[in-house]
Amino acid sequence: MNALDIWMREYPITYVVLGSYAFAFIIFAIEIAMVRHKRKITLAQISMMREAEEVE
Amino acid sequence: MAINWFKYSAPTTFYGLAGKLIPYFAVSAVVLFVIGLYIGFFVAPTDYKQGEFYRIIFIHVAASILSMFLYLVMAGYAALGLIFNTRLSSMMATAIAPTGALFAVISLWTGALWGKPMWGAWWVWDARLTSELILLFLYLGFIALHASIDDPRRADRASALLAIVGSVNVPIIYFSVKWWNTLHQGSTIKLSGTSMHVAMQQAMFITLLACWLYAIAVVLARVRSIILERERHTTWINELPEVKQ
Numbered sequence: 001m002n003a004l005d006i007w008m009r010e011y012p013i014t015y016v017v018l019g020s021y022a023f024a025f026i027i028f029a030i031e032i033a034m035v036r037h038k039r040k041i042t043l044a045q046i047s048m049m050r051e052a053e054e055v056e
Numbered sequence: 057m058a059i060n061w062f063k064y065s066a067p068t069t070f071y072g073l074a075g076k077l078i079p080y081f082a083v084s085a086v087v088l089f090v091i092g093l094y095i096g097f098f099v100a101p102t103d104y105k106q107g108e109f110y111r112i113i114f115i116h117v118a119a120s121i122l123s124m125f126l127y128l129v130m131a132g133y134a135a136l137g138l139i140f141n142t143r144l145s146s147m148m149a150t151a152i153a154p155t156g157a158l159f160a161v162i163s164l165w166t167g168a169l170w171g172k173p174m175w176g177a178w179w180v181w182d183a184r185l186t187s188e189l190i191l192l193f194l195y196l197g198f199i200a201l202h203a204s205i206d207d208p209r210r211a212d213r214a215s216a217l218l219a220i221v222g223s224v225n226v227p228i229i230y231f232s233v234k235w236w237n238t239l240h241q242g243s244t245i246k247l248s249g250t251s252m253h254v255a256m257q258q259a260m261f262i263t264l265l266a267c268w269l270y271a272i273a274v275v276l277a278r279v280r281s282i283i284l285e286r287e288r289h290t291t292w293i294n295e296l297p298e299v300k301q
Contacts, residue, residue: 008173012108013097015173020112020166021093024119027158028270034154035274038281046288046299 067144067283068292074276081273085266092262100255112170113256118264119162122271123191124226126156130198131223134216144279146212147286149219150202151279155271157195163188175239183232184240187225194222208286 008015064070096114103110130152137146167185168178179185198215205211233242244252252260287293294300 005172012173013111015169016108016111019169020115023165024115024162027162031155031158031274035277035281038278039284042281042284042288043298046284046293047301049288050294050299 065142065144067147067287070144071280071283071296074280078273078276081269081276085269085273088262088266088269092259092266095255095262096259100259101253106174109170109173110256112166114259114263115267116163116166116170117260118267119159119166120188121264122267123156123159123163123188124229126152126159126271127191127195127219127226128223130156131219134212134219137212138216138220143286144283146209146216147279147282148275149216150212151275151282153195153198153202154278155274157192157199159267159271160188160192160195164192180239182239183236184229184238187229187232190225191222191229194218194225198222 064073092114096111100111102108130149133145133152134149136142137149164185167188171180172178198218201218202211202215205214232238233240244250250257284293284299
């Protein structure tokens with residue numbers, strides 16, 4: 001038995017919460033941030049395109 | 057009064073509808089996550105065999121079901137786009153793929169976390185685990201293939217074929233525990249009933265619903281960006297208040 005095996009059996013709730021739920025919510029947070037960033041850069045690209053068309 | 061549902065199959069009208077629906081799905085998802093996790097951690101009893109480790113199932117089962125179901129929805133949209141050449145269907149398929157892939161990652165990760173204390177191994181080449189890993193590769197293949205082709209309509213058609221062919225893997229994942237002698241356990245909830253404690257069932261179903269609502273909200277948000285990107289040369293995009301700013 002290594003140290004991680006001993007630790008997970010001593011603190012099963014911490015292991016479950018940090019290992020699975022915290023991990024899942026970090027993934028969700030990263031995905032939300034990526035979706036928001038994508039929208040921001042898409043809108044910026046469109047406004048740059050509009051400005052370029054107006055200059056022409 | 058009859059509603060013309062076909063009206064919302066056009067990106068022009070769907071863009072606005074999606075924008076209105078996102079807050080409802082997002083808020084409901086957060087509320088259900090809080091309720092589901094409260095029941096899962098404070099109401100549901102400790103399992104007599106697995107101890108506290110079983111509490112991983114509330115996210116693991118939800119993520120696994122969604123990773124499979126989202127793949128079928130993605131393949132369905134991709135097929136619609138391929139057959140009827142509908143623009144929005146292909147955009148929806150493209151928007152679903154990253155969320156499905158992330159649910160597959162969560163499913164595999166949480167499964168490994170449960171496997172270590174229960175089986176004594178993070179990973180085994182079991183039929184259920186291996187077919188779920190193949191599902192993740194199919195999602196990644198779909199995303200990579202779509203990104204590698206410059207013309208979006210050609211990318212839609214090529215990746216749609218991959219999605220449709222890959223959908224054969226979903227029943228393999230589902231029935232793997234019946235068809236083969238696997239280390240992974242079979243279904244606990246059957247049509248004939250279940251031995252699960254009622255609080256465990258409630259926590260699992262509420263978390264599943266929360267994940268569903270989260271997935272819908274994030275896919276709708278992503279498809280709005282895809283619509284903006286693909287329709288940027290049209291006049292209706294230039295009329296949008298967020299673009300005019």
